[in-house]
Amino acid sequence: MPPVRTALLVLLVATSLGAAQVARADTYATTFESGFTTGDIGGQQGWQKSGAYDVAIADDGAFVLPLQAPAAFGTRSLRVSNAVTSGSFGDQTFSPSLAEPAGETTSVGGGQASESAPRHNRFELSFTFASAQPGAEQSGLATTLSPDRGDGARMSFLRLRDTPTGLAVDFIDTPDPSVELSGGQYHVNFVQQTVRNLDRTVAHNVRLVLWFVEGADNDVAQLYVDDMTTPKLVGTTWENYDRNDDEASGGGNLVPLTDDLLIRASSTAQPTLTGRGFLLDDLSISSSTATAPPDPELGPTGATGATGANGTNGTNGMSGTTGAAGPAGPAGPAGTPGASAGTEAAGAASGSPVRIAGVRIVRGTLRVRLSCPKAAGLCDGRVRVRTKRGTLLGTPLFDADGGQTVTAKLRLSRAALALAGTNGAALRLVAISRNQRGIAARTVRRPV
Ligand SMILES: [Ca+2]
Ligand SMILES: [Ca+2]
Ligand SMILES: [Ca+2]
Structure with missing residues (x-):
């Protein structure tokens, strides 16, 4: 099937609401078959990549054991490894852009996404991935995928990894808008959740849905792995980073639009993985307009708080003021993700504690x-x-x-x-x- 990019009407069935909504969607989808030739993805069918990263169209029939591609991937797939890495963005691998981006009404294109085209509140990334070496771990293998606008202004972050216990999908978001001072700058906290222990010998389906909701600290992200009806992980986008982190002040702390996919090879390079890695297939990105699910951070409203204590008397003879009535209790805490098998609680895998x-x-x-x-x-x-x-x-x-x-x-x-x-x-x-x-x-x- 040739790559298709088309605006079409799709019927989205919002199963959680039991309601059906019609949404106009802009979609890019590819199986990397006809139109692609084996080798560097850069410059093929609208894909960009100018750096020397190990990201290439694979000839699935030419693999020699222990390398192997799933039969369902057809004759070609996109092979990705971290044999070559860097800290840069602009020369990494970018998919073609959608004509109609996703974002809030205040989101900005930065010359990378159209600010005049119709705009949608929902962005979906879906793909199938498998290890190119299904019989044994490729130690150190990792690649990241981010909904982006074309310059590294990421709105979410997935990392595929191979581990001794199977394949893993990391999801990193910024659930809290508050900042803390570090190294002379104010930063939000990035939190990692992981779906782990995925069978290395089979292909896995991944779908990441981002809901851009008007206003601050309210976007919703849903990560599906294999089970496409119930999200394995629920979180938010990177809007809290864009709006609050000093690192994003260069962009005016404005939230970017999203219209393409960034596949990025960063962190420690693993040169022995050249020609190996992950295989991606049946990849699509789309923007659409639909009713967002509720913000998972908003639990039920808590009980009214107790009346505050009277204020203490002031010094120097001035009477202290009477304490104000206590504020209404805050909204309850976010529900923790369900304890589905293979899912790790938020924060448990975050960072590297000293x-x-x-x-x-x-x-x-x-x-x-x-x-x-x-x-x-x-x-x-x-x-x-x-x-x-x-x-x-x-x-x-x-x-x-x-x-x-x-x-x-x-x-x-x-x-x-x-x-x-x-x-x-x-x-x-x-x-x-x-x-x-x-x-x-x-x-x-x-x-x-
Ligand atoms: Ca294919
Ligand atoms: Ca773009
Ligand atoms: Ca928002």
Whole structure:
């Protein structure tokens, strides 16, 4: 089947609502068969790739064991490995763009997606993937896929990995709009969830649906793996990053439109995987307009909060004001994803926590020794130092390479020293650290 890009009417059956809606969709779909030739994907059928990454149209019939393609992939598929990687975006692999992007009314194209074309609130990526070496693990194999607009302004993130226990799909989002200071900049927290232990000997179907909902902190992302009726993972897009993170300030903290797919090879290169990797087939991206599912972060409304206590009297003879009535209880917490088999809870796999290797006080300075795991690549973060009662004493920064141990230092006042206990034993320490991939993790040492 040749690649098709067409605007068509589709009937979307919103099973969760039990209602049917008609949505106009713009779709690009391909099985990488006719029109493609074996070799570099760059320049073929509207695909872009100018870097020397190992992303190519494979001749599925030419594989020699232990390499093998699923019969369902036909004569050609897209082979992707991380034999060559870089930190760049513009020279990586991009699919053709949709004519009609997806985003909010305020989302921006940045010259990469049409701002004048009809705009949709839903973006769907779907594909089938398999290991090119189904009989044994390809150690270190990983590739990332992101709905994008053509320049690395990603709105979501999937990573396919091979692991000793099977294939895995990582999903990373930014569930919380709040920022924390690190390295002189304010950053949101990236959280990883993983669908793991997928059978390496068969192909798997993946569908990622992004719902761009007008307003802040309310987008919805649904990740389906193999079961196309119930999402394995539910989260949000990267809008909280775009709107709030200092890294996105260069774009004016505006949310990008989405109209294509970025396949990116980053992190540590695995040269031995040249000519191997994952095979992708039956790939499509589409934009459409439909009714979004409810924001999974909004649980039921909590009970009304208790009335606040009276204010304390002010100093210098001024009476303190009476405390205001307590605010209404906040919305309940987000429901955790269901405990479906092979699914890992949010945050459990997030980042690479540092180890607090030792705490001392030397001549009035708190010294916190932090070990950065080698696998993290680097640990960039800070330690929140609080008393037992929660008073923040300071937030020393640290920056370590993977495998390195560094010391974060905080000069303590006389009053703080009195509360710190012997060698800081009475202090609560929370180390928040980003690894090479920018994923944050938290390590807590409670007071004794
Ligand atoms: Ca094919
Ligand atoms: Ca584009
Ligand atoms: Ca939104």
